[in-house]
Amino acid sequence: MYDESNYKIEAKAYSASDTSVSPAEEPEQELYHSKSWWTTYVFSQDAKYIGIQYICAATAIALVGLILSVLMRVQLAYPELNVLDPTTYYQSLTMHGMIMVIFFLTALFLGGFGNLLIPLMIGARDMVFPYVNMMSFWVFVLSLLVLMASYLVPGGPTGAGWTLYPPQSITSGTPGNLWGLILMLVSVVLFIVGFTMGGLNYVITVLQSRTRGMTLMRMPLSVWGIFVATIIALLAFPALFVGGLMLLLDAVLGTSFYMPAIIATSNLGKDLSTGGGSPILFQHLFWFFGHPEVYIVALPAFGIVSDLFSVHARKNIFGYRMMVWSIIAIAVLSFIVWAHHMYVAGMTPWFGFFFASTTLMIAIPTGIKMYNWLLTLWRGNIRFTVPMLFALGFFITFLNGGLTGMFMGNVGTDIALSDTYFVVAHFHFTIGIAPVLVVFGAIYHWFPLMTGRMLNEGLGKLHFWITFIGAYMIYFPMHYQGLQGVPRRYFEMYDSVHATSSGLNEFITIITIVVAVAQLLFFYNVINSALSGKKAKRNPWNANSLEWQTPEMPPKHGNWGREQPRVYRWAYDYGVPGADKDYIPQNLSSKDIGKANVEKT
């Protein structure tokens, strides 16, 4: 029961002439308005600001991950420099993995672009629970602080690898096996708590707060990608949560969820007082989260890149409905493939047949997406803007990474390649470089929305070519190291016959340094353009989706001024025959578009 007079803004009366847009189901509610500097800029409850806060925090932690990777590469190619010892090498490897997968990419796509884009793209004024949204970000910051604090505790951060497999993560042969591990697990648990607050917000906002006329099948694919990825994350993170909590109990209280009867090196021949636990149980819990995690990162990237292709090729996305259904199919399949990370982990051999079959099936919906991106470019009118270049770089990188997935996902071929550099190359292409290229493309694309200014195009292009070709030259040769049998996670290979001679390691390391340094171009561009870049005109890319149709650029608090937009079509009416311009924004009604021959969407 509610009293309608409590609402300051009343629902607009449904006008009978406007048959294509359904009436508002609920009257609008008054927004939260901040009253002080602190609540406007620090503890902001405006999704746009929270999105930018997430992007900045995630990028900052990514720099830590990047520096660690450069140190590891220098160690691998030039061991005589002794930049790392085995302890710091394994700690760097662990922190790099966890930071990049969870604290950088997950936070950036869902927290960053989710907050920035969802309300604007669906025509909402904000997320449905702004306070919880603010809390989500600050719990994320807390998780970052706890993670970084592991450099300050005795023993340093954990060096167990980002997979944290017990018993090794707990026993004394691993660096940071007590305090480092505890802080890592607490930090991950905090991240999940923070993410859940944000995640519920994104899902409910998409389901409940779409503006009038914005049916689910008219939503831009960016929103679809982030929406479905959030649902996956809400279902997958609990597995990591309980898995991590049980590991924490094993480490701190000596429970034995994962610890079988073993002999620890420190006890010299004496067995530990554990017994009966299963190390493989942890792996199942970890990968039940871990594989969906790949799609938590990939689906928002798929969605965003679809929009970049469509806008910058001035063409409708090809097969929109198939694109949506393939996102959903990938999401469903992602929950029944996890054990393909465990073919040679000692689990029941019969699982191999099942998980190889489900895994390779993912190639079908993923293939559909690849074809549809190509067919979007086909007969398009392609502009080589910086976002388009990054989208194209993503396509080549992900095509390559997706295809090497056919080696890893297939149980017979994985026997030889598992735990080698082939894996390192494969996953860096798919969930490393490919999503990062999308992140850059998205930032170049939506920078005007965030700041009202354009990024410098020349610098952007230079940044693109160094990053794309450089990253490609780093990871493509690694597949061949893997074929030779070079195992991953080796601090040094000495003069092993499998150590890659002929300078390949040195080559990869030098390119890594070049690519890492080239990121300064990007940061310079962002800072310089935010302060004094070219002012963006309204809707600078001539795009259709709602985020560009706000009354002000960048949009103000509440996004839409007096009245929320109404939506009459999908976001992809580009190049419609008979239309005045080559694009028709979603909020133009059939009366506004003259004789344009649009298909009903």
Add this chain to the structure above:
Amino acid sequence: MNVALVVVLFFLVIVGTVAFHFFAWDTGWWFSPLASNWSSIDNAIIITFWVTGFVFVVLSLFLVYCLWKYRYQRNRRSEYKPEDKKLETILVVVSAVAVAVLLAPGLSVWNNYIKVPKDAVTVEVLAYQWGWNYRLPGEDGVLGKTNIRNISDDNPYGLYLNDPYGKDDLIVQDADLHLQLDVNVKFLLRSIDVLHNFYVPEFRAKMDMVPGLVTYYWITPTKTGEYEVLCAELCGIAHYAMIGIISVDEEENYFNWLDQQMSFEQILAQNKIENKIIQLVEKKK
């Protein structure tokens, strides 16, 4: 001009990818020479290379074609065609067929990998932080039972002292393992501390060793020589140094080596004598 450069650069990335593949193959950045029966793994990988390579080249060249052919022109509009059901159906069917073609050899390899031939001889591999121990079944062909709680300095494998099958087990501790050419071997894989993985690149085979479980795989060595054993599962700070040697011998050399190995019973007896000598020496002092 600018557009042409972009298209050429993307084209070069694709040409470079294919060129590097053949360059790597030519230079020897490729499989280590096979020394086991698992040529089917190599073949499955090579089939996958051909199928995925074909898909890569076709899709990426089509991309480059589109980039050039449909580059921006002010007075042109893109085609407006939201869907094409027929084309989409064809592409789904083609992808499904390709997946089936790739899946078949992979599943067939796995089926052979998990089914050990009946005549395979058993070798136990016992991994620890950080090294490899081996145990062969001795003349009765049966390995004695073990339990991690029995492990002591005298009994590093944790054998039951009263198990008759264990007494003749040959103990190869902290030394190289020898295998006989062309004889099927089933490795029983154990670990006494953390996860490890028994991996010999030339054999192509690997499997994790999990404390609390006995895992396995089998191979037939097909080429004499010495091969490195690498641990392929992160097992702590000296993971990278956990390297051993396996030597594949002709029959005669293999049995020469086998004759030099001590059985568990002999080791126990020797330890007893040594202990007695130590006690005597200490008494004299």
